[in-house]
Amino acid sequence: MRKTDLAYVAGLIDGEGCIGAQLHKSKDCSMIFIKVGMADRECVEFLQFLFGGKIYQEKIKRKNTIYVWALYGMKAWEILKEIKPYLILKRSRAEIAIRIFEGHPYRKQLTPMEKFLQNIDSNMLHKLNTREAKRDLD
DSSP: OOHHHHHHHHHHHHHHHHEEEEEETTTTTEEEEEEEEEOOHEEEEEEHHHHHHHHHHEEETTTTTEEEEEEEEEHHHHHHHHHHOOSSHHHHHHHHHHHHHHOOOOTTTTOOOHHHHHHHHHHHHHHHHHHHHHHHHH
């Protein structure tokens, strides 16, 4: 993929995206994800064309519909590694998500300490994303 495409995707994620992790209860670990939500369906379809993933709709304040592109797990990890040099606002979140994935039990068996550190990273991502959402509402 061209550097300009990677920079464009990084800009979309920096501006309209979310990098996070959620607890995968059956695996007792965190699963990373990337989401981008926009009113323009074409942009999220472009992301789906490039990387796969799913698109779904969300209602905002009962009036507006946004389209959300979501990608999880290894594919999210691969993309984050590629676009990390181009991220500005969410680079630290990408680094945390990459670290979470690289400690994922699909890649190796986690020790109790690794699980503990993964939970700390997941909580940190959640707090960063919650703080950003609250700021957007202000």
